[in-house]
Amino acid sequence: MRQDKEYNVEGGLGLTVRRVIAYTVLILLTFLCLFWFYILFVNASRAHSDLARGFTLVPGSYLIKNWKAVMGGTQPIVKGMVNSFIVAACASVLSVYFSTMTAYAIHVYDFKAKKAIFTFILAVMMIPTQVTALGFIKLVQGIKLENSFIPLVIPAIAAPATFYYMKQYMESALPHAIVEAARIDGANEVRTFNTISMPMMKPAIAVQLIFTFVFNWNNYFTPALILHDDKKKTLPILIAQLRSADFLKFDMGQVYVTIAFSIFPVIVVYLCLSRFIVGGVALGSVKG
Amino acid sequence: MANGPKTGNSRVVKYNKWGYIFLIPFVLVYLVFQMIPLITTIYNSFFENYMSGLKQIGPNFIGLENYKEIVSNGDLINYTRNTLIMWVLGFVPQIFFSLLLGAWFSDQRLRVRCAGFFKTVIYLPNLIMAASFAMLFFTLFADSGPINTTLINWGVFSEPYKFLEHAAGSRGLVAFMNFLMWFGNTTILLMAGMMGIDGSLFEAAQVDGATSTQVFFRITLPLLRPILLYVMITSLIGGLQMFDVPQVLTNGKGNPARMSMTLIMYLNNHLYSKNFGMAGALSVFLFIITGILSLLVYRFSVRDNNADEVKKRSRNKA
Structure with a gap:
């Protein structure tokens, strides 16, 4: 630890500053990766009329209804x-x-x-x-x-x-x-x-x-x-x-549920196996 | 593999015929589903063969006419340019953030906490169905979608920015999605490469008083060259195959005015309209472009460096 400090004094940015930058960028990128899926979730749980009015970060209560509508749809x-x-x-x-x-x-x-x-x-x-x-x-x-x-x-x-x-x-x-x-x-x-x-x-x-x-x-x-x-x-x-299909004719709540339907199963499986998957990416490709 | 008869043992020879037997499924399926289609594709490129209304024209042998047509009408150049622009727009931030994150994750002094969490999160978009992801972005960035509504509420715009009616908007969205989907993957690859660098080099540099920036540019980057090269070639070849995202985002039209139309979208259009002659010529071009580009990038990066040698050695180690 003592050595760390010694080197930091010598050149470039201090370790604390670098940490702050690193975490800021990492948190921004995390936000950038997850934001879309969060909105997807929120929008999938809102009614069509509600969606037309604007955008919130709070999930609505229409998830089940939207889901049922999609199941009964064409x-x-x-x-x-x-x-x-x-x-x-x-x-x-x-x-x-x-x-x-x-x-x-x-x-x-x-x-x-x-x-x-x-x-x-x-x-x-x-x-x-x-x-x-x-x-x-x-x-x-x-x-x-x-x-x-x-x-x-x-x-x-x-x-x-x-x-x-x-x-x-x-x-x-x-x-x-x-x-x-x-x-x-x-x-x-x-x-x-x-x-x-x-x-x-x-x-x-x-x-x-x-x-x-x-x-x-x-x-x-x-x-x-x-x-x-x-x-x-x-x-x-x-x-x-x-x-x-002509987009405007659709109930947007149902559109979001349909998209969610194709994305969320993969996310759930991924989160269960992530350690394994992330390890596997490196395992194969660097050797290649 | 001329390793000579090591033992001359007939038992070994007897075993080795199993090498051929185990190869049968792969070779057979490859020949039927990839080799024959490749030959048919090339063969078709020399024929006039398309639908004019409901009437089938051809197939008539016309030599290289399809090739002349595809070059002279300017489509090939245009769509190659579109594809490359969108690839570069996505690749530059991708390689930038991947190098940055890779360096941070593998930095012993920085010791990033929750590295596992961050890696999991940044890799996530790579597994998402590209068609769905594009559809999601289409709804979010639609003229009356959440992004536009919010930006207007915040007073950033006075009226909706129609993303798909501006070249910058639609190309930017495609590039942005490609960036999001691939930077996690690239980070993990580069990081594995950085982890493979001999730690004593970093220690020596630290003792000599090098800053992190110097270490990165003088040690990490040069030693990473073979892997950077690998990442770049594979990304370029992947970029030429760009299809799902722009196809779904623009409904196959490449809005605005075909400025986000990629080569594969163009091919897809020909296949749907059963214009097999042109589709054939385009496929052959793609085949050649893929080959030349990967060769070029490879040569270019290897020229003044023994990267090739390093790669070979690291391969042997693995």
């Missing part, structure tokens, strides 16, 4: 949420399982094409999916899978970014000796992968499950090109429709 929001959940859950499970398998193939085995395949996957990691969207639509139309979840779920199996994360994690968490030991104990390769290696990858698997789930839950571009049937639409498509 927008299939609950159906959309179920659809989003099905797509996101299936895509994330497939993506993580098969990316781990692909990473395992590159990590554990030695074969001729290994280096070429690894380099190839890294090279295509940067290609945005939008670039191939045209061909993708044509393909989906060709095999008559429009309005189906299959073209949103199956392609998740080939996810270069998830693969890369898993590969990086394996380098530090899955020693070859473990695989050798399993072989000596008589386990076959598939069994070794499923019952020995997968459990050892748990932390990375959890992180990637969350990220791919959130990515698919929020994804708008591809589902909007594939799903045209109202019964099949996912949440982001319905939100975008809300925007394109």
